[in-house]
Amino acid sequence: MTPLLSVQGLSKSYGRHVGCLDVSFDLWPGEVMGIVGESGSGKSTLLNCMAGHLAPDAGRVMFDTRAEGPVDTLRLSEPARRMLTRTDWAFVHQHARDGLRMGVSAGGNVGERLMAVGARNYAGIRASAVDWLDRVEIDAGRVDDRPGTFSGGMQQRLQIARNLVTGPRLIFMDEPTGGLDVSVQARLLDLMRGLVRRMGLSAVIVTHDLAVVRLLADRLMVMKDGRVVESGLTDQVLDDPQHGYTQLLVSSVLQV
Amino acid sequence: MTSFGQKYPGGPGAEPLDIGTHYNFAYLDEQTKRMIRRAILKGLAVPGYQVPFASREMPMPYGWGTGGVQVTAAVLVPEDVLKVIDQGADDTTNAVSIRKFFERTAGVAVTGRTQDATVIQTRHRIPETPLTADQILVYQVPIPEPLRFLEPSETETRRMHALQDYGLMHVKLYEDIARHGAIATSYAYPVMVAGRYVMDPSPIPKFDNPKLEMDAIQLFGAGREQRIYALPPHTRVVSLDFEDYPFEPSKADHACALCAATGSYLDEIITDDAGGRMFVCSDTDFCQSRLSGATP
Amino acid sequence: MIELRDVAKTFTLHNQGGAVIEVMRGAHLRVAPGECVGLTGASGAGKSTLMRMIWGNYLAARGSIVVAGLDMARAAPREIIAHRRSQMAYVSQFLRVVPRVPTLDVVAEPLFALGVPEDEARDRARNLLARLNIPVRLWPLSPTTFSGGEQQRVNIARGFIRDVPVLLLDEPTASLDAVNREVVLRLIAQAKARGAAIVGIFHDEAARARVCDRVIDVTDFSPVAA
Numbered sequence: 065m066t067p068l069l070s071v072q073g074l075s076k077s078y079g080r081h082v083g084c085l086d087v088s089f090d091l092w093p094g095e096v097m098g099i100v101g102e103s104g105s106g107k108s109t110l111l112n113c114m115a116g117h118l119a120p121d122a123g124r125v126m127f128d129t130r131a132e133g134p135v136d137t138l139r140l141s142e143p144a145r146r147m148l149t150r151t152d153w154a155f156v157h158q159h160a161r162d163g164l165r166m167g168v169s170a171g172g173n174v175g176e177r178l179m180a181v182g183a184r185n186y187a188g189i190r191a192s193a194v195d196w197l198d199r200v201e202i203d204a205g206r207v208d209d210r211p212g213t214f215s216g217g218m219q220q221r222l223q224i225a226r227n228l229v230t231g232p233r234l235i236f237m238d239e240p241t242g243g244l245d246v247s248v249q250a251r252l253l254d255l256m257r258g259l260v261r262r263m264g265l266s267a268v269i270v271t272h273d274l275a276v277v278r279l280l281a282d283r284l285m286v287m288k289d290g291r292v293v294e295s296g297l298t299d300q301v302l303d304d305p306q307h308g309y310t311q312l313l314v315s316s317v318l319q320v
Numbered sequence: 321m322t323s324f325g326q327k328y329p330g331g332p333g334a335e336p337l338d339i340g341t342h343y344n345f346a347y348l349d350e351q352t353k354r355m356i357r358r359a360i361l362k363g364l365a366v367p368g369y370q371v372p373f374a375s376r377e378m379p380m381p382y383g384w385g386t387g388g389v390q391v392t393a394a395v396l397v398p399e400d401v402l403k404v405i406d407q408g409a410d411d412t413t414n415a416v417s418i419r420k421f422f423e424r425t426a427g428v429a430v431t432g433r434t435q436d437a438t439v440i441q442t443r444h445r446i447p448e449t450p451l452t453a454d455q456i457l458v459y460q461v462p463i464p465e466p467l468r469f470l471e472p473s474e475t476e477t478r479r480m481h482a483l484q485d486y487g488l489m490h491v492k493l494y495e496d497i498a499r500h501g502a503i504a505t506s507y508a509y510p511v512m513v514a515g516r517y518v519m520d521p522s523p524i525p526k527f528d529n530p531k532l533e534m535d536a537i538q539l540f541g542a543g544r545e546q547r548i549y550a551l552p553p554h555t556r557v558v559s560l561d562f563e564d565y566p567f568e569p570s571k572a573d574h575a576c577a578l579c580a581a582t583g584s585y586l587d588e589i590i591t592d593d594a595g596g597r598m599f600v601c602s603d604t605d606f607c608q609s610r611l612s613g614a615t616p
Numbered sequence: 617m618i619e620l621r622d623v624a625k626t627f628t629l630h631n632q633g634g635a636v637i638e639v640m641r642g643a644h645l646r647v648a649p650g651e652c653v654g655l656t657g658a659s660g661a662g663k664s665t666l667m668r669m670i671w672g673n674y675l676a677a678r679g680s681i682v683v684a685g686l687d688m689a690r691a692a693p694r695e696i697i698a699h700r701r702s703q704m705a706y707v708s709q710f711l712r713v714v715p716r717v718p719t720l721d722v723v724a725e726p727l728f729a730l731g732v733p734e735d736e737a738r739d740r741a742r743n744l745l746a747r748l749n750i751p752v753r754l755w756p757l758s759p760t761t762f763s764g765g766e767q768q769r770v771n772i773a774r775g776f777i778r779d780v781p782v783l784l785l786d787e788p789t790a791s792l793d794a795v796n797r798e799v800v801l802r803l804i805a806q807a808k809a810r811g812a813a814i815v816g817i818f819h820d821e822a823a824r825a826r827v828c829d830r831v832i833d834v835t836d837f838s839p840v841a842a
Contacts, residue, residue: 092694143483150487165491167470169498172491179494180487186497186562208498250715257714261728279714283693297672297693304674308630315631 066128068093068266069114069234074123076113082290083109087123089285089295093233096260096267098281098298100274100313106290107270108238114268115155115236116145127152127234150177154227158239160219163226164211170197170222171207177230196225200255217248221255228259235260237269241276253279274317278302286310346393346426352376356394356548360539363550368513369481370464375546385418385443386543388460392422392441395456395539401429403437408445408585408602415443434605444507446528448584448606451536453553459522461542464549466510466520486518489560497565509567512558519549521557527569527585532557574599579610617781617813618647618670623679623689623837625665639665643679643837645815649781652804652814654828657835663817666834667784670815671706672696684781701729704782707775709790711767713759719745720755723773730778737777744773748799765791769800776803783807785816789823801826 067090076083084106091097101107113120116137126134129152137148149155157163164173174193175183183189194204200221202214211219220240227235240256241249257280260267269280277284277298284302285295286309294307305311344350352374359373378386396402402422406415410432418441419430431437434449441458451457467477470488480486489510496504509526513519521532522540532538538551551557559567575582577598584606586599601607623643629635640662647653655663668674669688670681676689684703688696700706705726713722720741721728727737745755748769754762759770768791775783785804789797797820804827807814818824824831 095694095697142479143485146483146485165470168491169495171498172495175494176487176491179490180485184490184563186494186564189494190498247715254714254716282697296675297696299673300675300693303668304627306628306675311629312631 065092066134067091067126068095068128069268070124070126070134071114072124072126074110074113074120074125076109076118076120082106084113084120084287085290087285087292089292091234091266091268093266094264095283096265096269096281098277098284099268099270099287100272100277100284101287102272102313104289105287107287109290110287111236111238111268111270115153116149117155147181150180151230152232152234154232154235156220156223156227156235156237156240158242160211160216160223163223164219166210166212169208169210170202170214173211173222173226174229177226181230192229196229197222199259200225201251215248216244217252220244220252224256224259228263231263233264233266235265235267237267237271239271239273240269241271241273249276256280274302274314286313343425345398346396346422347379348376348390348393352390353394356390359548360391360394360550363539363548364537364552366517367551367555368511368517368519368549370547370549372546373548375543378543379421380417382544383462385414385441385460387541387545387548388441388443388458388543389418389421389541390543391458391539391541391548392439393426395458396422396426396428396439398426398428400438401431401436402426403431403434403440403605404442405440405445405447405603405605406443407587408447408606409604411604432605433609434603444523444525445585445602446524446531446534448601448603449609450531451534453535455536457534457536457538459524459538459540461520461522461540461545461547464520464540464542464545464547466508466518481517484516489518490562493560493562493565497562503561503565503567506570510560512560513551514556515558518560519557525585526559526567527571529557529559529567530569572599576601576607579607581607581610617649617651617684618645618815619680619682620645620666620670621680621682623666623669623681624677625662625669625674626677638839640834640837641678641839643834645832647813647815649811649813650808651830652808652816652828654824654831655815655817656824656831656833661838662834664786666837667706667786667815667817671704671784672700701726703780704784705775705778705780706784707771707786707788709768709787711759711771715760716758718756719750719759719762719770722759722770723777726774726778740777741773744777745770747803748773749796765793765796768792769796772800772803776807779807779810779812781812783812783814783816785814787817787819789818789820797823 069091072088074087075085087110099107112118114125124136125138127137128134171190171193174196175189178189178192194207197204197207202218202221211222241252271277281298284298285292288309294301294310301310302314305314356373359371362371376390378389380386404415404419406412422428423430434447439456443460465477467480467488470492471477493503507525508520508523509529511519511521535553537553540549561567572586574586576586578600581601584601584603587602588597589600590597620643624641625639627637643666655666657663665674669676670683672688681688686695686699720738723741723745724737750766750769759767772788788800801823
């Protein structure tokens with residue numbers, strides 16, 4: 065079986081400052097990989113390079129496409145890449161307004177991807193939108209409301225619905241619970257766990273919150289100064305950290 | 321042939337009067353006309369694609385038809401007969417001003433009759449009388465980008481056109497149906513040209529959209545936004561819609577109060593302060609031709 | 617079914633002057649199907665440590681830990697995850713749950729992860745919860761507010777909901793009254809009867825005597841005192 069995603073030697077620098085250096089890992093279908101690190105660790109740079117938002121200096125990002133097998137997504141043509149990001153891939157931004165169209169209704173936001181890949185039946189698009197709002201626990205009566213009228217947690221759930229409507233196989237998440245109230249975070253994490261399991265998604269989640277990775281991620285990579293200092297099973301890395309920095313991170317988490 | 325307004329003394333082909341400033345034929349210098357003609361040719365070669373051009377300072381402000389005027393100036397030859405309409409009428413201020421402008425700077429013959437004209441410059445309407453292969457229709461365009469109100473970034477909309485990435489256009493129509501129960505866009509209704517580019521046909525009423533498939537050449541000029549686009553004759557133009565909400569070129573259910581036509585686009589004219597109104601053909605030439613008994 | 621050979625464990629505390637603490641060496645253990653082996657030893661001697669290494673939660677410094685055919689000390693993370701899902705169950709002392717999930721789903725989740733239809737999974741969860749005397753009215757609630765004993769029983773239900781060949785039990789009867797202790801011991805006996813290999817830590821000597829076929833003292837694996 066081939067990995068769904070294979071990152072090989074990914075590097076990105078900003079002049080002399082290292083963004084991320086020589087990162088490699090494989091991700092299989094149904095796996096969730098967490099990437100943790102503090103500010104400046106390079107985790108967001110890594111995520112953006114993988115997702116195609118930033119051009120890396122070196123490396124490959126191999127994705128196992130349905131049509132042609134493993135393909136280096138960094139070398140895809142722009143139309144092919146756009147199609148990929150619209151169908152097989154999903155990206156959940158930390159700030160919902162970066163991932164939503166604030167001037168468009170919730171239904172329009174969820175339906176956009178469908179329309180972008182050719183859906184031309186209004187009733188069908190609307191039905192899909194309502195179905196997805198329901199799955200992310202947004203009241204279907206809000207389908208025509210604009211996201212500006214939603215709470216932060218609802219906006220984030222709307223972002224998830226918008227991304228998942230085309231049934232992607234891989235989802236990138238950048239601090240998905242950042243900035244949300246704790247109770248709202250809990251609800252969102254629970255939702256994401258359920259969706260990941262039910263849809264058989266693979267995910268790469270970047271966060272600085274160790275509790276989030278313990279809950280969501282099967283595997284974990286710890287980054288510091290652009291390098292991966294430790295990786296392995298999530299519970300093993302958190303309970304039996306080997307690297308000094310990991311030990312520091314884990315011991316710094318406040319107990320409630 | 322009939323004409324309205326002041327005819328240029330001396331008629332077509334005569335020496336221009338020295339009025340203190342000598343104008344080149346049709347105001348623009350020859351190099352500018354070449355530049356605009358190149359843009360027009362590009363536009364005709366790629367129907368519906370917005371060609372950037374270096375819009376000139378014109379003796380009228382932006383928003384008053386400078387794009388259309390520049391295109392007309394570039395295509396006019398001394399033998400042309402020019403008609404200018406504004407919302408279908410030959411006799412509004414803007415139509416009169418632009419017509420006078422070309423009479424003065426080009427000395428071309430002018431007319432109000434659609435079938436006598438070789439070049440027709442229009443603001444926001446297509447004439448009711450079907451155009452022929454010998455005619456050119458020039459549209460004045462305020463905002464050439466159909467996606468502008470949904471995506472404010474110019475670089476992003478250019479990329480969307482380049483990649484044929486038009487999902488957002490249907491999102492706008494979706495929003496209309498969700499909000500109003502029907503596609504509420506009643507003018508400047510977006511169309512798909514030759515199966516490739518989405519185009520804004522300028523703020524013509526959607527009633528006119530079916531006429532966009534015609535025998536004449538259609539040129540679109542946006543002066544402030546600096547874009548030219550074009551439709552060669554017989555180009556396939558399809559108004560965007562949903563399968564279950566198909567496009568309908570609607571009109572008011574009235575007949576023209578003057579000429580009794582039932583198939584033309586009507587203007588609603590308020591006649592008194594008591595709410596009295598009448599519906600009259602927007603295309604003045606069409607209406608008058610019917611009234612005078614001449615074949616429209 | 618479970619075989620440990622020459623297993624050692626060392627902790628290196630980089631942020632405390634690089635202190636190296638060797639907690640175990642030369643550990644051997646064999647558990648056959650249908651057997652229950654109890655781990656004994658003083659607090660801190662390494663009983664939980666050994667169990668966590670079998671589960672793959674702790675890395676082994678040396679040696680091999682073969683569980684149902686897979687060497688957990690050398691396996692790749694995704695192999696361990698798959699193995700845990702289908703072959704192993706671990707009942708720890710603490711119940712760690714997502715705040716909103718109802719007890720019924722907490723117990724059913726290991727079956728969801730295997731792809732068992734949700735209705736069927738929940739039915740089996742109901743049976744187990746009933747056996748463990750968790751009142752029906754608590755099933756739709758999250759276990760975060762339950763008493764220690766109730767949480768422990770939810771934990772046990774979760775551990776026993778799949779019929780897996782390897783069971784690791786860390787103090788399964790600790791917070792339970794006599795009635796529920798009896799239920800758990802019977803569950804363990806049933807697991808043994810169907811051929812599961814079990815490793816357990818029991819402070820309760822009576823319970824240990826009831827279910828364990830053998831006892832291993834982990835102090836035998838302590839590093840030789842200086």
